[in-house]
Amino acid sequence: MTFYISPPKGNVSLQRLQSSCCQRVAFLKEVFARGRDLSKLSELTFLCNTVERSDCLIEGSRIDQASHFTLRLACCQDAVMSHFLLEAETTLFWYRFSCMAKKQLLHLFHKIRKYEKKLRDQQAEIGKSNRDLQTEKRFQVLLEVVTSLSRNGSKWEKMIQSYLHCTDSHLPEVRVNPADYRTDLTTQYCTLHCHARGTETTSLDLEKRTQRDTHHGASEEMTFLKVPFQYALQLISLRRVCVHKGFAYVHCIYLPDVVANIFEECLRIGIELARKVVLSLSDPRMQEMFRLLRLQFFEDGCRGDEGVVFDTISPHEVDRLVDFFPPCMAHLHRTLRHKHRLKHFSRLQYTLFLKDLGLPVQEAVDFWQQEYSKPACRDGCTHHWARDGRRYTYNIRHLYGLEGSRINYRSHCCQGILERILQPGEEGGCPFRHFDQKHLQQLLAAEGADTAAQNRLVSMVTNQKPQEACQVYLLYKMQTTLLKGTGDLQRCAPLTRCPPSHVDLGIMESSRHPSSTGDTLSDAIISTRLITTSSCSNCGNLLDKNSSNGIVSPTGSVDLIHDACLPPPAKQSRLRDVHTNISDLQLTGETDHKCEELIDKRASFEYGSEKHGVGKDKETPVLTYHHEQGNATKDAGIETCQECGRVMSDCDAGLSGQEQCNVHAVCSDAPRTDSNFTSGCILRSGRIRKPLDFTRALLRLLERRKDQSTCEMV
Amino acid sequence: MAEGEVKQSTAENTAYDRNDLPELLPIYYKRLFPYGPYYKWLSYGGVQKSYFHNREFSFTLKDDIYIRYQSFADQSEMEKEIQRVMPYKIDIGAVFSHKPKDHKTVKPGAFQAQEKELVFDIDMTDYDDVRNCCSGANICEKCWPLMVIAIKIVDRALRDDFGFEHRLWVYSGRRGVHCWVCDESTRQLSQTARTAIAEYLSVVKGGESQTKKVSLREPMHPSLKAAFEIMTKHLKHYLFEQQDILGTEDRLKKVLRLFPEADILLRIRKNTWQILREILQEDAEKGGDSEDIWKRWLGTVRSEKERDNMKKSPFPLHEVVFQYCYPRLDVNVSKGVNHLLKSPFCIHPKTGRVCVPIDVEDVDNFDPFAVPTISTLCKEIDEYKEQPGKENEPQPGTKRKVQDYQKTSLKKSVDTFNKFVKGLSVMWRGKMIENSDQKGDF
Secondary structure: OOOOOOOOOOOOOHHHHHHHHHHHHHHHHHHHHHOOOHHHHHHHOOOHHHHHOOHHHOOOOHHHHHHHHHHHHHHOOOHHHHHHHHHHHHHHHHHHHHOOOHHHHHHHHHHHHHHHHHHHHHHHOHHHOOOOHHHHHHHHHHHHHHHHOOOOHHHHHHHHHHHHHHHHHOHHHHHHOHHHHHHHHHHHHHHHHHHHOOOOOHHHHHHHHHHHHHHOOOOOOOOEEEEEHHHHHHHHHOOOOEEEOOEEEEEHHHHHHHHHHHHHHHHHHHHHHHHHHHOOOOOHHHHHHHHHHHHHHHOOOOOOOOOOOEOOOOHHHHHHHHHHOOHHHHHHHHHHHHHOOOOHHHHHHHHHHHHHHOOOHHHHHHHHHHHHOOOOOOOOOOOOHHHHHHHHHHHHHHHOOOOOOOOOOOOOOHHHHHHOOOOOOOOOOOHHHHOOHHHHHHHHHHHOOOHHHHHHHHHHHHOOOHHHHHHHHHHHHHHHHHHHHOOOHHHHHHHHHOOHHHHHHHHHHHHHOOOHHHHHHHHHHHHHHHHOOOEOOOOOOEOOHHHEEEEEOOOOOEEEEEOOOOOOOOOOOOOOOOOEOHHHHOOOOHHHHHHHHHHHHHHHHHHHOOOOOHHHHHOOHHHHHHHHHHHHHHHHHHOEOOOOOOEHHHHHOOHHHOOOOHHHHHHOOOOOOHHHHHHHHHHOOOOOOOHHHHHHHHHHHHHHHHHHHHHHHO | OOHHHHHHHHHOOOOOOHHHHHHHHHHHHHHHOOHHHHHHHHHHHHOOOHHHHOEEEEEEEHHHEEEEEEOOOOHHHHHHHHHHHOOOEEEEEEEEOOOHHHOOOOOOOOOOEEEOOEEEEEEHHHHHHHOOOOOOOOOOOOOOHHHHHHHHHHHHHHHHHOOOOOEEEEEOOOOEEEEEEOOHHHHOOOHHHHHHHHHHOOOOOOOOOOOOOOOOOOOOOHHHHHHHHHHHHHHHHHHHHHOOOOOOHHHHHHHHOOOOOOOHHHOOOOOHHHHHHHHHHHHHHOOOOHHHHHHHHHHHHHHHHHOOOOOOOOOHHHHHHHHHHOOOEOHHHHHOOOOOEEOOOOEOOOOOEEOOEEOHHHHHHOOHHHOOEHHHHHHHHHHHHHOOOOOOOOOOOOOOOOOHHHHOOOHHHHHHHHHHHHHHHHHHHHHHHHHHHHHHOO
16 A cells, blocks of 8 residues: 655656556546545446556556656646646545555555654754755654554554444445445434533543543444544535544544545645656656646546637627527526626626627627616615626626636536535526525426426436436427427428527427427437436446447447447538537528428437337438448447547547547537437537537537438438 | 615714725825734744745725735835725735745746635625525624624634634624634645535525525534524524514515425425425414514424424424524635635725724624724824823824824724734744754754
8 A cells, every 4th residue: 555655766768657657647537537436436447448558556566656756746737737636646545445455454554654753763863854844744744643543553453443344344335335324324423422422512522432442442442533634524524523623533434534635635745845846857858748648638628628609699699599508507697687687606607608609708798788787686786887897897808818817718617517515695506406496497497398307307306416417408408499390380480581590589489388299209208318227338328218229349348339429430520610600500491491390200200219220211211321321330339430540439438428539529520310319419528518518519409400401402 | 885884884973985085095004004913913923934925915906906916025015015005905815835926937837825824704695585684785783693693603613623723703894704714734724624614614505596505414413503502592682583584474484485395206295394384384373473483383393303203304493593594604715725805904995994803702792883984093093183181192203102093993903903913922932932942952
């Protein structure tokens, strides 16, 4: 077990170092995405691409240490990377610790004690050495925490014993759901003490209890660790431990968390130290390596600049686009229109969203001015454009990178929005996480979802799956948009003939009042989605019956995969980026209506059917073409992407649906079978990572329909 | 925004007018701002030499012009700079790895925020959904108890649970309070630790679209129990008399909304909440004032509990109390090491009030409306001169016997501040001795 306290000495070839660092970054990314979850992390050890090249990860090996220390140097100068390294390495440590047996645990402890003693000896001859005293001292304090858990060796042994006892005897449960199991346990112990205590403080009781345990051996075994609160932070934020006078009383089952926290602290010091060292590192080869690692790190992160959706939109066009907004943003928009004010963070969130949608800075200022010049509908807010306009203008320009530090901010990603703690009175956040049932239903009703869909979505939310709920909602929305009109064309017709800008409105109208077929069908889709638990091996999304396929992965095992995720033939990629003008989206003219009708019929047929097959080809000739394509893609299943040359399922797998390779996204822009119509649009970007992905998917759908109709005309 | 405030001030006969600020600030910064103890606080006894000059200050000028990354070598430079710039507002930021002044000359990655006090910001606007008297930036004596409760609860937790010794509470000048935790180890806390502490202290969770913001589990955490005891002491006066939360139809409805409607998924069975809600509604219809109804409710819930109907929601009425009274921290302020917070003793530009320290021991008697405005203070200095009995005035050339602040109603606040700084100095005195001992070793 390694704490990575001092770097290894010796020689290693640059190439070896570089490749092992790359592997480590790739692996740590996997770890980072999984978090402290035993079962998910164990999965990792079965993934071929992680195991295959993992010699740099064999714990305690030289190359393990070398790659770790090199990454410290590579990451230390960037806040995001430092945070990543800290988090991922700590999780890795936590996992390693959780897997250790008694002998290893004891060994680890002895090692720490030895090192601490060494430090203490060094401290004695402080004056003579030129070492960085402060850091050494902090190290020592940290390690003392570990050793103080066990002034005499036997106490540590007992701690380990009771820790192992707790985990072993409940191993199955721990494996199934570690978090819940642990909560229960602490709760149980907490109850015990709450009953035992008088009225004043539980923690004091605990202290006595721990002392008693120390003195009288383990009458009830060693159940509690007394540690400075800094080493039980996760538990503290959940209020799962008692804290008194700066010490947390932690149940021994949390031992891995506590030790991992100590590891984290050590690493934090280490990174700080690296920050000082790296500046004096002038070897150009190292610099080049750091540059490559940086590139690898950011290649798929949230930082990826996807650009704006439209070249330019005007403030009054925002209202028409609202129907393409994800519920979070649509809610903000409606709130703004209704109350004429948004709280600070909600305003920030919405401004950035509109920015990435394509609202230019001056138009953004006009947009907000228009609202903020109206009297506030919410009592309390007394800000007004007339008085605070300067400040608002500054804020908007700041977000557009025109003021202050001139950072060109991107719109927030879903993860960030999900994790945000809302202030009371704040309207933002993710509706599928931050709204209670009543408000969510209201919102969905305002969005035009029918009751059945509302109920399904609400039930998903109670299952704590906000992002999946959003995805299902997107699917639903696509269907209502798609199916809107077999019998409704008449109603749409006058609208389509209107000046281009009104066409979207037609779609909005129709999705608000979905036809009865639309209802049942979309309902069916949603329910299949909910029932199937298998997920696509490529994008990680749920599979439904309509779009699953078995393909042979490079490892030889059969993976379930979305049709849409199948590597498409490297064909035309003309939709490389959706830099379109709003007018491009319009469906105009009589001819288009016929096409639409066709598409709609076909679509409804597809969605209603169990599986698309040859039989349908008679109904819609277009389908033959698409079906063939489907075969082609299947054949291409194990081949490499022609653009980037990497094996498809290999490089697209895992990592919370993040795209690792842009080329694939582009490739997947090629037309697909109709049944993948909707799912393909969602899955292009793996998963909804940013609220804008939702809008993009809907717009793409619309665009595709237009393309298809023109295509059929030809 | 300051309408309510202006009314209050006019009552005091020395109305503060925003337009006077440019004239009053020079007097305030020249004669009243307590540079001495202020510098003593932020330099922490000079144990670490660079601590003060690596500290970021940020000034806000007229028309919301921000100047960030100001830093000063020592007290006199700070004094001079403040008096030259005459900031409308001063914010204190983090201690950086380099002098913030020079941040542009340092390599971008190297300039890092390293330490800062752990800060908390509690703002009355966050309580709008549970205040029946005012909203937004306005406050009155009917809702101020919320701040008193907040200070007591957070202060207790910081002291007893986390063992932080040096906590400075400051009135923000308008509608809230700030807390600065200044222990040495606290200033070094990482962002993760700050977040964890803030979350430990956050019970009321959710935004506008989450009506019921509190859910408590069995067993209640000792920290929440202690908080509840503090809130219990304010129930009668604050919740039932001042806010009268069950007094009118609308208010009652608002409280009952915290017992959410039937779960749509369990539509067939009525859920616990709905049953409880109906019973409580009946109870309330029996009449009486807020307190009567509440007492009836307590009885009802107790008997429901005995009948074992409340397994899933063991603390329904506690939850109401927590939602209405428990401190609502702005977690995002506490999280970051690099977050700026308004400095004590600056003037709130909109109300003209001084951001004075609050004596926690005597927090019940702290009256935000009695906090002096800059106009009052300047007038007080003038009036002091006019009093013939004061013997110190004729000799301005000699060492000032009576400092200007002592002539004004700011005295009490400066004394509170001095008391806090004195408490701090115990910490660094110990540290100095330790250091010199170490040096003496060899």
